[in-house]
Amino acid sequence: MRKLAFGLAALTLVGGALTGCSSTSAAGASTSPQEAAAKLKNQTITLVVPFDPGGGYDAYARMVAPKLGDELGATVIVENRPGAGGILATNEVVHAKPDGKTLVLLNGPGHLGAAIAKTNGVLYDAKKMTYIGQISSEPDVLVTSKSSAITSVDDIRGKRFAATGPGSNEYIDAVVLNQQLGMNNQVVTGFKSSNEASLNVIQGNVDLHSRSLGSQQPGINAGDLKPILVIGENTGEKEINGVQNLVDAVKDDQKELATLHTKLISSGRLLAAPPGMDTGTLQAIREAFKKVMTDEAFVKAATDAKRPVHYTSGDDVQKLVNDVMGSPQEYVDLITKAYAG
Amino acid sequence: MLDAIWSALGEAITPMSLLMLLIGVVIGFLVGILPGLGGAVTLALLIPVTFGMDPVPAFSLLLGMYVVSAIAGDFTSILFGIPGEPTAAAMVLDGYPLNKKGQAGRALGASLASSAIGSIFGAILLMALIPVMRPLIMSISAPELFAAAVLGLTFIASLSGGSIHKGLVMATVGVLLSLVGIDPNLGIERYTFGSLHLWEGIGIVPVVVGLLGGAEVLQSMLDKDGETKTIVAPHLGGILVGVKDSFRHWWLMLRASAIGAVLGMLPGLGGSVSQFVAYGHARQTSKRPEEFGNGSIEGVIAAGATTTAKDGGHLVPTIAFGVPSGASMAVLLGAFLILGLNPGPEMLGKNLDVTLSLVWIIVLSTIAAVILGYLLIRPLAKLTSVTGRLLVPFLVAMLTIGAFSNTSSLDDVWIMLVFLAIGVLCSRFRWPRIPLLLGLVLGEILERYFTVSYSLFQFNWVSRPGVIIVELIIAAMILFTAVRVARKKRASKRELLTIGGHV
Numbered sequence: 053m054r055k056l057a058f059g060l061a062a063l064t065l066v067g068g069a070l071t072g073c074s075s076t077s078a079a080g081a082s083t084s085p086q087e088a089a090a091k092l093k094n095q096t097i098t099l100v101v102p103f104d105p106g107g108g109y110d111a112y113a114r115m116v117a118p119k120l121g122d123e124l125g126a127t128v129i130v131e132n133r134p135g136a137g138g139i140l141a142t143n144e145v146v147h148a149k150p151d152g153k154t155l156v157l158l159n160g161p162g163h164l165g166a167a168i169a170k171t172n173g174v175l176y177d178a179k180k181m182t183y184i185g186q187i188s189s190e191p192d193v194l195v196t197s198k199s200s201a202i203t204s205v206d207d208i209r210g211k212r213f214a215a216t217g218p219g220s221n222e223y224i225d226a227v228v229l230n231q232q233l234g235m236n237n238q239v240v241t242g243f244k245s246s247n248e249a250s251l252n253v254i255q256g257n258v259d260l261h262s263r264s265l266g267s268q269q270p271g272i273n274a275g276d277l278k279p280i281l282v283i284g285e286n287t288g289e290k291e292i293n294g295v296q297n298l299v300d301a302v303k304d305d306q307k308e309l310a311t312l313h314t315k316l317i318s319s320g321r322l323l324a325a326p327p328g329m330d331t332g333t334l335q336a337i338r339e340a341f342k343k344v345m346t347d348e349a350f351v352k353a354a355t356d357a358k359r360p361v362h363y364t365s366g367d368d369v370q371k372l373v374n375d376v377m378g379s380p381q382e383y384v385d386l387i388t389k390a391y392a393g
Numbered sequence: 394m395l396d397a398i399w400s401a402l403g404e405a406i407t408p409m410s411l412l413m414l415l416i417g418v419v420i421g422f423l424v425g426i427l428p429g430l431g432g433a434v435t436l437a438l439l440i441p442v443t444f445g446m447d448p449v450p451a452f453s454l455l456l457g458m459y460v461v462s463a464i465a466g467d468f469t470s471i472l473f474g475i476p477g478e479p480t481a482a483a484m485v486l487d488g489y490p491l492n493k494k495g496q497a498g499r500a501l502g503a504s505l506a507s508s509a510i511g512s513i514f515g516a517i518l519l520m521a522l523i524p525v526m527r528p529l530i531m532s533i534s535a536p537e538l539f540a541a542a543v544l545g546l547t548f549i550a551s552l553s554g555g556s557i558h559k560g561l562v563m564a565t566v567g568v569l570l571s572l573v574g575i576d577p578n579l580g581i582e583r584y585t586f587g588s589l590h591l592w593e594g595i596g597i598v599p600v601v602v603g604l605l606g607g608a609e610v611l612q613s614m615l616d617k618d619g620e621t622k623t624i625v626a627p628h629l630g631g632i633l634v635g636v637k638d639s640f641r642h643w644w645l646m647l648r649a650s651a652i653g654a655v656l657g658m659l660p661g662l663g664g665s666v667s668q669f670v671a672y673g674h675a676r677q678t679s680k681r682p683e684e685f686g687n688g689s690i691e692g693v694i695a696a697g698a699t700t701t702a703k704d705g706g707h708l709v710p711t712i713a714f715g716v717p718s719g720a721s722m723a724v725l726l727g728a729f730l731i732l733g734l735n736p737g738p739e740m741l742g743k744n745l746d747v748t749l750s751l752v753w754i755i756v757l758s759t760i761a762a763v764i765l766g767y768l769l770i771r772p773l774a775k776l777t778s779v780t781g782r783l784l785v786p787f788l789v790a791m792l793t794i795g796a797f798s799n800t801s802s803l804d805d806v807w808i809m810l811v812f813l814a815i816g817v818l819c820s821r822f823r824w825p826r827i828p829l830l831l832g833l834v835l836g837e838i839l840e841r842y843f844t845v846s847y848s849l850f851q852f853n854w855v856s857r858p859g860v861i862i863v864e865l866i867i868a869a870m871i872l873f874t875a876v877r878v879a880r881k882k883r884a885s886k887r888e889l890l891t892i893g894g895h896v
Contacts, residue, residue: 104433104720105433105434105437105438105720105724106433106434106436106437106440106720106721106723106724106727107723107727108727110437111437111440111727114437114438114440114441115441131801132434132800132801133800133801133802134593134800135589135590135592135593135800135802136589136590136592136593137592139589140589140590140592143589172582173589173592216577217575217577217578217580218579218580219580238848240845240848240849241577241578241848242577242578242841242842242844242845242848243845244577244661244841245661245717245723247660247715247716247717247723248660248661248716250716251530251534251660251710251714251716252534252535252849254531254714255531255534257534257849257850258849270715270730270735270736270737271714271715271737273735273737273739274714274715274735274736274737274738274739275737275738276714276737353444356444357444357731358730358731358733359731391580392580
């Protein structure tokens with residue numbers, strides 16, 4: 053196993069040097085993963101959560117932090133730095149030293165969406181950040197009230213969407229659905245929280261609401277909400293078993309954009325670090341992260357805590373980020389519109 | 394139902410549950426007393442501890458901690474003039490002046506007694522509402538919240554101290570400050586001056602800490618002769634006097650509890666509005682309104698009862714539909730899901746025993762908090778005999794940490810300092826501070842729910858039943874105040890005439 057790891061490390065080192073993806077520091081200061089790991093021993097690593105304590109991101113961070121610390125022989129502390137939908141913390145993290153002592157848990161769709169739309173305040177290049185891997189990924193689910201006449205995606209034309217505000221994941225979904233299904237449905241914004249928007253759907257004040265599966269599950273299970281459409285890769289949970297997917301609901305000429313949007317949504321929760329991390333350190337942290345995420349006891353405990361994990365390697369995340377950031381102009385325009393309100 | 398209530402008590406007093414409750418109570422006390430370390434953050438930190446526990450012991454720890462933090466938050470308000478929690482801001486207004494008069498023990502006793510009654514009131518209301526919870530919450534949407542915020546505005550008059558004009562000016566400033574941030578409908582930046590920190594608006598925590606607490610600290614620093622601090626040894630024997638005071642004003646205590654619990658049920662209104670409504674109401678109906686702000690025991694009782702009564706109310710939408718009414722409830726909702734409890738019909742049917750045990754947990758932790766609080770009042774009240782100058786460095790640290798911990802950002806410390814300056818100017822030139830705070834909190838709610846109401850219903854919302862009820866309350870209040878003012882005027886005129894007659 054260690055040999056394999058070393059081999060992989062060497063490969064990445066060569067790969068990194070060849071493609072120059074680890075830019076500035078890679079050439080001169082690159083250390084071996086072993087040296088890097090030794091350097092991180094007994095250090096304090098800060099895992100920045102760009103959201104309030106108590107939310108899903110916070111919960112995932114606090115779940116992973118101690119395990120990652122054990123793996124690295126370091127102490128990983130969680131620090132909440134909420135503000136500007138995560139942009140505030142991300143702007144700060146990109147200026148931190150890429151020495152492995154600063155990590156950040158990103159909201160994939162929000163992070164990449166804001167970067168695509170080049171929304172005000174974004175001061176980072178999403179492609180240049182260092183990605184450690186994916187912690188979880190879940191699709192969005194479009195729901196309506198159980199008493200609504202809507203039974204499938206064919207009935208939603210002319211109905212109203214609920215969303216907290218422009219730039220939120222739920223608003224982006226509404227804008228994308230409008231465009232992809234050729235509709236011009238109104239989006240009612242201004243709800244204080246996504247939960248409040250959901251309550252108004254249950255009350256029948258507004259018809260449609262799209263947000264992550266994990267957030268929709270309680271309402272669906274309580275029988276207050278019914279799922280209409282899955283946006284993103286269907287992960288097969290019982291609540292969305294057999295529910296139509298966006299990619300299948302759109303006309304052929306929209307498939308490409310629907311697939312891109314699926315990628316954006318499925319980017320999920322990403323563990324990342326400042327740009328320009330040397331390959332040895334990167335390799336050491338990626339390896340430790342992989343060990344945590346593939347540990348059976350950890351996966352089971354996470355599932356039991358209703359925080360299911362979904363591991364994707366840092367390399368694959370980097371590819372996904374490059375794909376999404378290299379989207380055709382049509383998609384860029386669409387996301388930009390979803391941020392402009 | 395009665396059987397279920399008793400069996401829920403049985404679950405709440407198993408040794409494991411009681412142990413967790415006691416741990417929760419002790420942690421809650423510390424969290425409440427230290428400003429900055431809020432209930433929500435502590436809940437988030439405690440959740441991993443509950444993994445693998447049964448629901449009842451888990452909630453004994455979580456809810457016990459949370460309920461007690463609200464009770465203990467009042468202690469800091471009274472002793473140092475710095476609110477331990479944003480919901481303990483109204484307690485500063487009269488609790489701290491009482492302390493300065495050497496009546497810290499009395500104020501602490503009154504706040505402890507009224508908090509206990511408020512908390513138990515909230516718990517009983519929660520239990521009573523179980524059968525009608527879901528239909529009730531089904532009828533509350535944006536228009537009802539907007540109406541409630543308008544109701545809140547009508548209390549500006551009684552929160553203005555002497556001059557209603559000054560109060561209106563300060564409230565307007567507060568509403569204008571609430572415009573800072575990202576527009577909730579269009580996503581446009583307003584008055585953010587390029588600062589990402591201001592995207593979320595001006596946070597209530599640094600404002601409360603600076604405007605109320607910071608201003609007091611600075612004044613005791615500027616005060617070379619120690620005049621703001623009476624050298625009288627605090628009257629410790631007053632604890633029981635305070636408790637008796639509370640029960641002498643039992644009717645006020647119940648009304649304040651009801652205000653806290655009912656407003657607490659409205660998701661989206663947040664906990665910081667109801668304390669001012671209750672405080673304003675207490676002043677309005679008091680026989681001695683002039684004492685408010687200078688150490689009125691009625692002010693302490695109203696503020697104490699409301700802060701804790703809201704928790705029972707907060708749980709209503711959380712249990713009925715999984716819609717939390719604030720950050721702390723959002724964390725608690727997370728705990729529900731982790732423990733395999735689905736809010737909604739399940740919590741009111743299959744898992745009714747858990748819901749009922751929540752009621753018992755609130756009651757039991759309140760009792761534990763009262764006992765612990767009673768034991769701690771004496772040593773805590775002794776702190777007030779420490780001279781101001783010795784206390785100042787410690788208080789400055791508390792202020793800074795309190796503001797910083799809002800979002801772990803130095804920007805919040807700057808905001809706190811700005812409002813500290815405003816607070817000092819206000820108290821020097823006798824401008825009321827509370828209307829500004831109320832304007833800041835209500836401004837955001839008014840704007841948000843007006844636009845949402847209009848988007849959802851156009852203007853048809855004006856005739857929704859819930860809105861009509863609130864409209865009637867507002868009309869009654871205005872009428873009541875007008876009659877009172879007119880009577881007072883007539884009375885003073887008559888007095889003037891009789892005096893004139895004698896001369």
